[in-house]
Amino acid sequence: EIVLTQSPGTLSLSPGERATVSCRASQSVSSSYLAWYQQKPGQTPRLLIYGASSRATGIPDRFSGSGSGTDFTLTISRLEPEDFAVYYCQQYGSSPPTFGGGTKVEIK
Amino acid sequence: QVQLVQSGAEVKKPGASVKVSCKASGYSFTSFGISWVRQAPGQGLEWMGWISAYNGNINYAQMLQGRVTLTTDISTSTAYMELRSLRSDDTAVFYCARDLGSHPGSFFDYWGQGTLVTASS
Numbered sequence: 001e002i003v004l005t006q007s008p009g010t011l012s013l014s015p016g017e018r019a020t021v022s023c024r025a026s027q028s029v030s031s032s033y034l035a036w037y038q039q040k041p042g043q044t045p046r047l048l049i050y051g052a053s054s055r056a057t058g059i060p061d062r063f064s065g066s067g068s069g070t071d072f073t074l075t076i077s078r079l080e081p082e083d084f085a086v087y088y089c090q091q092y093g094s095s096p097p098t099f100g101g102g103t104k105v106e107i108k
Numbered sequence: 109q110v111q112l113v114q115s116g117a118e119v120k121k122p123g124a125s126v127k128v129s130c131k132a133s134g135y136s137f138t139s140f141g142i143s144w145v146r147q148a149p150g151q152g153l154e155w156m157g158w159i160s161a162y163n164g165n166i167n168y169a170q171m172l173q174g175r176v177t178l179t180t181d182i183s184t185s186t187a188y189m190e191l192r193s194l195r196s197d198d199t200a201v202f203y204c205a206r207d208l209g210s211h212p213g214s215f216f217d218y219w220g221q222g223t224l225v226t227a228s229s
Contacts, residue, residue: 044221045203047215090215092211096169097143
């Protein structure tokens with residue numbers, strides 16, 4: 001199965017700053033089948049990005065995804081207070097679908 | 109609006125079985141698959157398996173093969189996940205999620221609220 005490694009584990013930033021989360025796959029993710037989710041404490045994961053760069057319905061344009069092959073990035077252009085959460089990448093190009101270990105974006 | 113409503117929390121002894129339900133509404137149930145994902149306390153997300161609500165095709169995660177069974181009841185738009193021979197490390201929040209992809213186990217746009225299953229003696 002494809003192993004996804006996210007970095008950093010924790011990102012300490014201030015509101016208004018740019019956040020960049022990396023997701024590296026142990027082998028190439030076919031057709032850029034890579035998704036990103038946001039999860040806040042006690043809440044359900046929320047789909048942000050699919051197909052590496054397509055925003056899900058209702059997701060603000062400050063969230064963007066990029067990358068292909070084995071290297072993918074989630075960027076939040078300007079952090080809003082509600083963006084402090086844990087972010088997970090997930091590949092669905094090969095079975096089983098797998099998730100990264102998560103990156104916590106916390107308030108500095 | 110699309111909703112997935114799961115059954116309530118369960119406490120089971122190790123070795124027992126648990127069955128979690130997931131009732132869908134707000135969309136055509138047979139047009140999408142349902143995946144199940146679990147999250148141990150303080151841990152990340154782990155995909156468990158997928159079922160097509162259209163034809164009942166199933167894809168299980170290898171590590172759970174033989175212990176998990178996914179089913180659907182299209183008359184009530186409900187999906188079920190049964191996990192047998194529970195161990196303490198099965199303690200987790202179990203989520204059902206609407207699966208948007210064209211192949212078994214893709215990405216998930218709507219999630220149930222989660223069901224905490226605690227396996228403890």
